Amino acid sequence: MDIKDKVIVITGGAQGLGLAMAKEFAAKGAKLALVDLNEEPMAAAVATCVAIGGDAKAYKANVANEEEVMAVFDRIVTDFGGVDGVINNAGILRDGLLIKVKDGEISKRMSLAEWQAVIDVNLTGVFLCGREAATRMIEGKRAGVIINISSISKAGNMGQSNYSAAKAGVASMAVVWAKELSRYGIRSAAIAPGFIETEMVASMKPEALEKMAAGIPLKRLGQPEEIGRTAVYIFENDYLTGRVLEVDGGIRI
Secondary structure: OOOOOOEEEEEOOOOHHHHHHHHHHHOOOOEEEEEEOOOOOHHHHHHHHHHHOOEEEEEEOOOOOHHHHHHHHHHHHHHHOOOOEEEEOOOOOOOEOOEEEEOOEEEEEOOHHHHHHHHHHHHHHHHHHHHHHHHHHHHOOOOEEEEEEOOHHHHOOOOEHHHHHHHHHHHHHHHHHHHHHHHHOEEEEEEEEOOEOOHHHHOOOHHHHHHHHHOOOOOOOEOHHHHHHHHHHHHHOOOOOOOEEEEOOOOOO
């Protein structure tokens, strides 16, 4: 796919990995619909993308709310004329052990609310946005691309029952959608990042960052723009579908 002038929706697009990916697509001349729940950074994200060379608009929506997702995709189609791609990046963390034991007594269990919050945003939100994007592509007779942002945690990470389950789910959905949607000219893939140097990670203590990097074969954290370039590669490679690209510095070797 030639990215120039293509309409690409990025959820969680106002900051972090979402903004890093948006910048890579803006440099290619894409038209970006940045969907986020946090209004504060939206204007700056749009201005950044426009300055780089793309067109961009911001949309506030909760990806876990079906009515809001349907409405925001309707607005995007009205504003841009259609949808050519979506990157399902929005996500949250509610980490914790399934059962925490102290002095032989159970001191805490992961609550249903902690489980459900992550599943709602990280899994159901991806389902809803993927479904609505595919619907708009098919209705508009436009070939398209869906990317789900998974994680190396999809293999199972201690203290992340909810997050790991969701990230495994979105990786599997990308493969399912590749099989179901190819007849309509829609490709689907996932990216499973390792430890990436986002604002949240960069705020960790230096000794924790050093220990984290030491366990990675490349001996460094990934950069957000490296995930952005991976997303661009998927869009531009018309023979790539149904695959999960692990971009993790070799930590999963």
